[in-house]
Structures are given as C-alpha cells and as structure tokens.
Amino acid sequence: MKEIAILGSTGSVGQQTLDIVRRFKNQFSVKLLAASKFSETLQKQIKEFRPEYVYIEHLNEDINVDNTKLLTGKEGIEFYSSLDIDLFINAISGINGIYPTYCVLKNNKKLATANKEAIICLGEILKEKYSQILPIDSEHSAIFQLLEKTKKEDISKIIITSSGGPFFKYPKEKLKEVTVEQALNHPKWKMGKKITIDSATLMNKGLEIIEAHYLFNINYDKITAVIHPQSIIHGIVELVDGTLFANLSSTDMRYPISYALFYPERREIGIEKLDLVKLGKLEFYEPDYEKFPLLKISVEAGKKGGAYPIVLTVADEYLVNKFLNGEISFLDISYFIEKVLNSVKFKDPKNIDDVFAVIKNTENLLEELVG
Numbered sequence: 001m002k003e004i005a006i007l008g009s010t011g012s013v014g015q016q017t018l019d020i021v022r023r024f025k026n027q028f029s030v031k032l033l034a035a036s037k038f039s040e041t042l043q044k045q046i047k048e049f050r051p052e053y054v055y056i057e058h059l060n061e062d063i064n065v066d067n068t069k070l071l072t073g074k075e076g077i078e079f080y081s082s083l084d085i086d087l088f089i090n091a092i093s094g095i096n097g098i099y100p101t102y103c104v105l106k107n108n109k110k111l112a113t114a115n116k117e118a119i120i121c122l123g124e125i126l127k128e129k130y131s132q133i134l135p136i137d138s139e140h141s142a143i144f145q146l147l148e149k150t151k152k153e154d155i156s157k158i159i160i161t162s163s164g165g166p167f168f169k170y171p172k173e174k175l176k177e178v179t180v181e182q183a184l185n186h187p188k189w190k191m192g193k194k195i196t197i198d199s200a201t202l203m204n205k206g207l208e209i210i211e212a213h214y215l216f217n218i219n220y221d222k223i224t225a226v227i228h229p230q231s232i233i234h235g236i237v238e239l240v241d242g243t244l245f246a247n248l249s250s251t252d253m254r255y256p257i258s259y260a261l262f263y264p265e266r267r268e269i270g271i272e273k274l275d276l277v278k279l280g281k282l283e284f285y286e287p288d289y290e291k292f293p294l295l296k297i298s299v300e301a302g303k304k305g306g307a308y309p310i311v312l313t314v315a316d317e318y319l320v321n322k323f324l325n326g327e328i329s330f331l332d333i334s335y336f337i338e339k340v341l342n343s344v345k346f347k348d349p350k351n352i353d354d355v356f357a358v359i360k361n362t363e364n365l366l367e368e369l370v371g
Helices: 012-023 041-051 075-082 092-108 116-122 121-134 138-147 172-179 191-199 203-214 255-260 292-302 308-323 330-341 352-369
Strands: 002-007 026-037 053-056 068-069 087-090 111-113 134-137 155-162 223-227 234-240 246-247
Touching: 002 012, 012 026, 012 041, 012 087, 012 255, 026 041, 026 075, 041 053, 053 075, 068 075, 075 092, 087 255, 092 111, 092 116, 092 121, 092 352, 111 255, 116 121, 116 155, 116 203, 116 308, 121 134, 121 203, 121 352, 134 255, 138 155, 138 203, 138 234, 138 246, 138 255, 172 330, 191 203, 191 308, 191 330, 203 223, 203 292, 203 308, 203 352, 223 246, 246 352, 292 308, 292 330, 308 330, 330 352
Parallel strands: 002 026, 002 087, 026 053, 053 068, 087 111, 111 134, 155 223
Antiparallel strands: 155 234, 234 246
16 A cells, blocks of 8 residues: 655646546555645545545635644645655645645655646756656656666657647737637646646746756757647657657546556556557647747756746746736736846855745746736
8 A cells, every 4th residue: 555645636637646546545545635725625535535634735714624634834844745655746736836845855755746847946956856756747757758768878869749739820920819718728638727828838848848857867958849739749769879769648647647656567547548540640840939939938048047947937927827817918928038037136046945035036026027
C-alpha cells in the first residue's frame, strides 16, 4: 500500500489523480488532501478517501471533518511536507505551488508534479533536488520516459510538442478581437483556466522549455518546440545519429499521472488505447514566433536565468488573471510581459526568501505598469 498526498486535489489534475486511486484502492492510501479552500468537492473527497490530514489554505470558518486533522497556513505546509508519505502529487495551479514544492523537496520527499511554475521559480536555488521529481505534465513525462532509455551523451535535441492552441490558424490581426471564451476553448485538452490561456498564447511551451532545462539539466540550445495539432506525440528525443524516439498516446492526462503513481511499473488504467489507423495522420509545423512572441520571449528569459524566469512566471499569472477578468486584452498579455522583463532590476535569488522577494517586487512593478 503506497501512501500518497494530493496537493490541489479539487483541481483538474487532482481529480484525475483520484480517478486512478479510486480504480486501485487496494494499492493506494490517501494520507493528505490539500486545497485552497473548503468546497463541496473537497468534502466529498474527504468522505470517500478518508485522509488522515486535510490542508486548507484559506480556512476562515469552522469545518467539521470527522477523524481528520485539519491543517492551514505556512506552518501546515511545513508540517505535512515532513510527514512519512511515499509520494506527494503537486497538482496546485500557479505560483501557489512554490512553497509546498520547496518544503517537500527540502525534506527529501518523493514528488510528482504538474506545477511548472514552482519548478521554474525554484530552479536557480533547488535544481540539485530535481532528480527526486517525477513529471506529470504530458510533455515532461514523455521526455522523462524517453530519457530513461537513452544515454545523455547520445542526445542531440529534445522536442516538445504543442497543439498550437485555439488560434494556431488565426491571422495575426484577428488576435486583437480574441475573447476570454474563445481563448478558453482549447481544441484538445481539458485543463484549468490559467494553463488553457497559456496554451492559447503559446506561453505554455516557453515555460515548458525552461522547465525541461531545469528538470533534465539540458542546455537551451538542445530544446525546441514544434506545433503538432493532433497532440498525439507528447515529446521527441533526437539522437546524434538522427534517430528520433517519440512518446505517443491519446490526449488524456491520466497517462502521465498513472506513470508517476506506479513508477517504475505500469498498469492497465482503463483508457481507450490509441488507434493509429483511425488517427490517420500526424502533422508538424514551425511555431509562428511573430504571431506568438511569448514563446521566444520566455526562452530568452530562461537563458538569462537569475530573477528573470521568476519575473516571467509571476507576470504571466498576473496578466492572465487580468485577461480572464476582462481588464486587459489578449495581446496585452505579451505586451506587458515584455515590458516587465525589460524593467527588471532585481537581484538573483540565492534562497527561498530571495525567490519570494522577487515575486513581491514583480507584483509591485506590475501594479505600477498595468494597475
């Protein structure tokens, strides 16, 4: 019986993780569920999985959770990250996942994560701990699986695929008119709002390139992205002799989640398998860096290192929220991210306090520039 903790249990990845746990109840015990707030979904999860601990970030009311220890605040994160748990699954969205990731890794716990923001923001101070991580992002899980079968010295290039998002075939001028509803209408994946907008701007691929750099200790000049509208190939490793190894599966996050849960083994998880004949064709295109400038901007920030990847990550989350709230336009996201990056005068982080100082200073700068 493997004891697990699910951070962000009420979100998309958290709920899909519990789908798998539900199917294999005799192999997993949920020791901790964590969420940003108490909700009907969390209440149902507590009743079904009976965790020993529940963490709620914003606990502002009396909650009755029978036979369950309730945790909250920074102290709660520090406590649960020290527990004797076999695997922590970080399904938290955005920069809220940074401190839990930091605490889990500092305590030398096994971590499976879909939170790229934390990996990026902690990359300069904690990358020596990243060998403990099992990636859950479909692209990084794919690359992780492929790298296990290859020698690092044989690798010529890592290729991360992108569906192209909903605006892949839009003319550039039409992007001025993009609505929130259109941007949230992803053609292939069902995800949370923030990552769906990042997919629409192609920012997600830029962040994934930075994440791959830190996770796999691969130079930026060996990591690239291609548009692959079918989203069947999730990652490709090119070897020095020109051989390409690719990871293929249908567009279902339960594949990478189950790989992390059962690692290093595999299980039949009840998902309809990929039918190549029915699929028919696979297409690939070069990204349009002029139409989607954030892909290039983000990689340049990653190469600069230091505070830049943190500033990029924080600015993106701030501006995506502004767009979702109808306060800025779709194109304003890339405009203000570039403006913020050109204004950076923060010192490079050396520890976790420095990371949060950069986050706070970036938010202050964004308030000045955007309001």
